[in-house]
Amino acid sequence: DCGPMQRLLVKAQWNKVYGTSKVRDDAGHVLWKAIFNQDGETRALFNRVHGDDIYSPEFMAHSARVLGGLDIAISLLDNQAELDAVLAxxxxxxxERGIPDRYFDLFKNALMEFAPSALGRCFIKDAWSSCFDVIANGIKGQ
Ligand code: HEM
Known part of the structure; x- marks a missing residue:
């Protein structure tokens, strides 16, 4: 369960995963590569932001927006009312952009590979899994 304790643990661990700006750029590259590798069709969703070149400034800015959004959501895991507003x-x-729900599973797979690479044995899989689901379920809509 993504209970109060799990929420605090994920917040603390996310801060380690998502520390400095260099790490943030690298995290974006690793995550999007892992998403595009799982389903090549997802890349076309990102034509507007140069999904064909994840090292382009346009794509890196996009990636920063997404991870920034995830950062906000995780930081609000212990504030359900504000979390709900952000997720809505x-x-x-x-x-609006027609993102199918199943693509959030690809995102989750990528995150669940990436986070332990930064955290090592400290990674608390069940807490991350259930708390990511809280966030993804709040965004999914189709
Ligand atoms: C927890 C997971 C996710 C979070 C927190 C998140 C967050 C965001 C944020 C903050 C934006 C920028 C919105 C704006 O400023 O207009 C965005 C845009 C977008 N996201 Fe997500 N996202 C997530 C998952 C996904 C997934 C799984 C996909 C598809 C594989 C996806 C596809 C897109 C697309 C296509 C855009 C618009 C790109 C553009 O600017 O043209 N997102 N997302």
Whole structure:
């Protein structure tokens, strides 16, 4: 369960995963590569932001927006009312863009590979899994 303790643990561990700006750029590259590798069709969703070149400034800015959104959501895991408001906004933005729910599973797979690479044995899999689901379920809409 993504209970109060799990929420605090994920917040603390995310801060380690998502520390400095260099790490943030690298995290974006690793995550998007892992998403595009799982389903090549997802790349076309990102034509507007140069999905064909994940090292382009346009794509890196996009990646920073997404991870920034995830950062906000995780930081609000212990504030359900504000979390709900943020997720409702993200949900609208993704519905507008026609992002199928199943793509959030690809994102989750990528995150669940990436986070332990930064945390090693400290990674608490069940907490990350259940708390990512809280966030993804709040954004999914189709
Ligand atoms: C927890 C997971 C996710 C979070 C927190 C998130 C967050 C965001 C944020 C903050 C934006 C920028 C909105 C704006 O400023 O207009 C965005 C845009 C977008 N997201 Fe997500 N996202 C997530 C998952 C996904 C997934 C799984 C996909 C598809 C594989 C996706 C596809 C897109 C697309 C296509 C855009 C618009 C790109 C553009 O600017 O043209 N997102 N997302």
């Amino acid at each position: 906004h993200l949900k609208e933005q993704h519905i």
